[in-house]
Amino acid sequence: MESLQTNTVVTDASLAGLKRVGFKMKLFPGKEAEYKKRHDELWPELETLLKDAGIHLYSIFLDKETGSLFGVLHIAEPTNLDALPQQAVMQRWWQYMSDIMESNPDNSPVSIPLEEVFYLP
Incomplete structure (x- = not known):
């Protein structure tokens, strides 16, 4: 098993x-x-735009396999x-990304919600 990478340290207070x-x-x-x-x-x-929408931390992980x-x-x-x-910036980003990932007819990425099954605060 590859060792896990840690890119950011986040304190409980920030969450x-x-x-x-x-x-x-x-x-x-x-x-x-x-x-x-x-x-x-x-x-x-x-x-x-993302920060103004209420997103404080955002990470995306890739499964290379x-x-x-x-x-x-x-x-x-x-x-x-x-x-x-509805935001023009978001729509432009989706259009920009649609040639490299699965996308819906409006160019938004096909996104499947995941259920959280564990959290260690």
């Missing part, structure tokens, strides 16, 4: 009152490097997540 949301998405084969590149160059206006992506959001409630699909 107080935040809700965790997990979901999975799927990349097209061979698009892993491009997906990472595009996120490394995340548009500042998209970062602002399957191309599955696992996202985890830490959100403050109430959020404005329901308004994101």
Whole structure:
């Protein structure tokens, strides 16, 4: 088993009152490097939009064997997540990403909610 990577240390205080949301998405084969590149160059206006919607922490993990992506959001409630699909910046990002991952007819990523089955605070 590969050793686990730890990229960020998060204190309990920074998570107080935040809700965790997990979901999975799927990349097209061979698009892993491009997906990472595009996120490394995340548009500042998209970062602002996501934070303004109530997202405090957002991580996406890649399973290289399957191309599955696992996202985890830490959100403050109430959020404005329901308004994101109507935002022009969000729609442009979805269009930009639709050539490298499974997408819906509106270009939003096919996203499947995940059930949290364990949490160690």
